[in-house]
Amino acid sequence: MAGAITPVVRVQRADFDMDTxxxxxxxxxxxxxxxxxxxxxxxxxxxxGALELEHYPGMAEAxxxxxxxxxxxxxxxxxxxxxxxxxxxxxxxNIVLVIAGSAHRGAAFEAAxxxxxxxxxxxxxxxxxxxxxxxxxxxxxxxxxxxxAMRRW
Amino acid sequence: MAGAITPVVRVQRADFDMDTxxxxxxxxxxxxxxxxxxxxxxxxxxxxGALELEHYPGMAEAxxxxxxxxxxxxxxxxxxxxxxxxxxxxxxxNIVLVIAGSAHRGAAFEAAxxxxxxxxxxxxxxxxxxxxxxxxxxxxxxxxxxxxAMRRW
Amino acid sequence: MPVKLVxxxxxxxxxxxxxxxxxxxxxxxxxxxLLDHLEGRGEGYAAALENPQVIRVxxxxxHTPHDRPIGRDVREIxxxxxxxxx
Amino acid sequence: MPVKLVxxxxxxxxxxxxxxxxxxxxxxxxxxxLLDHLEGRGEGYAAALENPQVIRVxxxxxHTPHDRPIGRDVREIxxxxxxxxx
Numbered sequence: 402m403a404g405a406i407t408p409v410v411r412v413q414r415a416d417f418d419m420d421t422x423x424x425x426x427x428x429x430x431x432x433x434x435x436x437x438x439x440x441x442x443x444x445x446x447x448x449x450g451a452l453e454l455e456h457y458p459g460m461a462e463a464x465x466x467x468x469x470x471x472x473x474x475x476x477x478x479x480x481x482x483x484x485x486x487x488x489x490x491x492x493x494x495n496i497v498l499v500i501a502g503s504a505h506r507g508a509a510f511e512a513a514x515x516x517x518x519x520x521x522x523x524x525x526x527x528x529x530x531x532x533x534x535x536x537x538x539x540x541x542x543x544x545x546x547x548x549x550a551m552r553r554w
Numbered sequence: 555m556a557g558a559i560t561p562v563v564r565v566q567r568a569d570f571d572m573d574t575x576x577x578x579x580x581x582x583x584x585x586x587x588x589x590x591x592x593x594x595x596x597x598x599x600x601x602x603g604a605l606e607l608e609h610y611p612g613m614a615e616a617x618x619x620x621x622x623x624x625x626x627x628x629x630x631x632x633x634x635x636x637x638x639x640x641x642x643x644x645x646x647x648n649i650v651l652v653i654a655g656s657a658h659r660g661a662a663f664e665a666a667x668x669x670x671x672x673x674x675x676x677x678x679x680x681x682x683x684x685x686x687x688x689x690x691x692x693x694x695x696x697x698x699x700x701x702x703a704m705r706r707w
Numbered sequence: 708m709p710v711k712l713v714x715x716x717x718x719x720x721x722x723x724x725x726x727x728x729x730x731x732x733x734x735x736x737x738x739x740x741l742l743d744h745l746e747g748r749g750e751g752y753a754a755a756l757e758n759p760q761v762i763r764v765x766x767x768x769x770h771t772p773h774d775r776p777i778g779r780d781v782r783e784i785x786x787x788x789x790x791x792x793x
Numbered sequence: 794m795p796v797k798l799v800x801x802x803x804x805x806x807x808x809x810x811x812x813x814x815x816x817x818x819x820x821x822x823x824x825x826x827l828l829d830h831l832e833g834r835g836e837g838y839a840a841a842l843e844n845p846q847v848i849r850v851x852x853x854x855x856h857t858p859h860d861r862p863i864g865r866d867v868r869e870i871x872x873x874x875x876x877x878x879x
Contacts, residue, residue, distance in 0.1 A: 418570045418573050419573050419576070419590065420571050420572050420573045423572070423834075424591075430596060430599075430600070430645055430646060431592065431595030431596055431597070432594055432596065433594055433596045434591065434592070434593060434594070435571065435590075435591070435592040435594060436589065436590065436591050436592075436666075437589065437590045437592075437662070438587065438588070438589050438590040438659065438662075439576075439589075439590075439879055440586065440587060440588070440659070441585055441586055441587070441588060442586075443583060443584055443585065443586045443657065443869065446583075447583070454878070455801060455802055456878070457799070457801055457851070457854075457871055459854055460854035460855075460871065462843065463854045463855075464854070464856075468608070471678075485878060490826065492583055493583060496878075496879070497878070497879050503832060503861055504596065506591065506593070506667075506670055506793075507703070509591075510591070510663065510666070510667050513589075513663070514659075514663050515661055520878060520879045521876070521877075521878065521879035522875075522876060523856065523871070523876065524563030524876060524878050524879070525851070525873060525876055525878070526561075526872070526876055526877065526878025526879070527801060527802035527874065527876065527877050527878070528877045528878070529802070539875070540802055540803050541877040542875075542877070543874070543875035543876065543877050552659070574731065593793055607792070608716055608790070610713070610715055610716060610765070610768075610785060613765055613768035613769075613770055613785065616768045616769075617768070632737070638793075639791060641762075649792075649793070650792070650793050670793060673792060673793045674790070674791075674793035675789075675790060676770065676790065677790060677792050677793070678715065678765070678785070678787060678790055678792070678793065679713060679790055679792025679793070680716035680787070680788065680790065680791050680792070681789065681791045681792070682716070693716055693717050693788065693791070694791040695789075695791070696789035696790065696791050
């Protein structure tokens with residue numbers, strides 16, 4: 402890549418859609434591969450009413466930008482975006498979107514996977530569960546597997 | 555997974571869009587991760603006028619379905635689609651779309667990557683290049699790296 | 708027994724035909740035998756099949772190695788170069 | 794020197810406050826010292842910080858290990874549980 406690209410990083414309450422975000426990236430004529438990752442709110446067999454997504458304003462964007470720039474250093478990317486929602490999110494709704502573009506598919510897959518692994522373990526977001534039975538749910542606990550996923554890079 | 559899903563497999567001239575295809579899959583409440591791969595026609599620094607995509611009707615769909623079903627056997631997927639365009643495709647246009655949904659991100663990333671690797675080396679499609687200088691281009695040659703990519707699975 | 712042959716990409720261009728139906732001679736038992744037989748059918752075939760090891764063959768829509776016999780029930784045999792889709 | 798403390802998720806809930814500005818005592822040099830100091834400030838703090846090893850700390854928006862000194866120019870210190878975004 403001649404000249405490193407600038408990643409798109411956003412934290413927002415509103416939903417996003419993939420086609421709009423990919424088009425906005427305008428990844429250019431050298432892009433042969435575009436990988437998107439969308440993280441969705443699972444319904445936990447009907448027991449989950451909603452997730453409440455809390456974040457650390459300022460640091461969330463800063464940390465996402467650090468992760469994105471690390472990916473841009475490691476792979477020859479033509480486009481990179483990381484968008485994370487906050488607030489109340491219902492089962493089936495989108496939580497997070499990562500887009501990685503490159504000339505070839507290997508770099509696009511790896512960069513998207515890398516960004517997601519680091520987002521999970523390093524970006525300051527926390528999920529609280531609200532149950533369909535009306536009881537206040539718990540804060541979601543971090544998974545050991547997520548730290549392991551990050552360490553493989 | 556209770557009950558294996560049925561993959562969506564299509565060969566078509568028309569373009570596709572990711573959001574429509576993902577919505578049509580209706581991946582269900584257990585889907586926490588949705589990975590898409592889009593293969594695009596690169597402009598080869600302005601020298602490529604168009605790609606002509608030839609395919610073997612009948613076998614293309616059959617082979618894509620075999621690859622998709624193999625992925626469904628190997629990973630706990632909630633959704634899987636593979637859509638490949640044929641005919642004349644201009645630089646910047648879409649060629650292929652793979653979508654893989656799962657409860658967790660690892661399976662979705664791996665399944666999408668697996669399907670792409672096998673599509674490249676096993677699905678009967680061939681690309682011919684038309685040059686911007688008007689000369690008839692060559693048939694694109696298969697890359698050794700693509701066979702290697704397939705063998706890692 | 709008549710069998711339909713279909714050709715794709717530069718195999719099709721060099722042979723100069725997209726499909727034809729031929730009678731398989733008794734001497735043709737495996738896929739490799741068929742490629743040998745076809746190569747002798749003229750200049751276009753010879754050009755298409757000069758490096759038989761790169762030619763991919765599908766029997767009734769399934770990839771098939773060159774050392775496999777061609778079953779008596781096979782109806783369509785496809786010859787083509789390595790795939791470059793995706 | 795006054796420093797702004799911000800709390801998130803169950804750290805915020807247990808402490809019962811989202812942010813406050815305190816004067817860092819001379820005895821507090823590292824991040825670990827700060828956690829020790831805060832734990833003694835009352836029941837809510839004790840509940841939030843009973844397992845200090847799980848608490849993540851950011852100095853001016855950067856993740857910081859517990860053994861690091863807190864620089865004199867630090868303006869905002871955040872305490873929170875392990876992240877669960879994505």
